[in-house]
Amino acid sequence: MNTLTVVGVLGTIHNEELRQKYNCSLDLYKEIIEEFNPDIICGEVHPNAWDKYCKNKRERGYWGEPASEYWELIFPLCENNKIKFVPIDWFELDVWNNFDPFAELPEGVRENIMRMDDEWFDKQMATHSFGRIPFN
Structure with missing residues (x-):
């Protein structure tokens, strides 16, 4: 039997001022995600930051990563709606710090x-x- 996998891609803006300017509120993102009703959300989060968050929900990452919409919306939404979260951002610190x-x-x-x-x-x-x- 063949199965079909539906994938949604939702671009986000990592800056609250720009989100307001361009009408991309976290409430809008939440509405879109809940309407799509995903089983999994893959996000631009480094696996080390995700591991730290899993150990301590108050851990806010490092080096400005991950972006605020993860702490303020996506992580809580995943927890509340039983959506699996998978971190998919890999970078090397020497590149990140000297980019x-x-x-x-x-x-x-x-x-x-x-x-x-x-x-x-x-x-x-x-x-x-x-x-x-x-x-x-």
């Missing part, structure tokens, strides 16, 4: 690329109003 993708670029080129990066971010954010679910 600057433009560091090796020559002056002038670096500024141009950073400006282009900002422009692309603005274009992404401009898509927030094209459907019921911002950015999806």
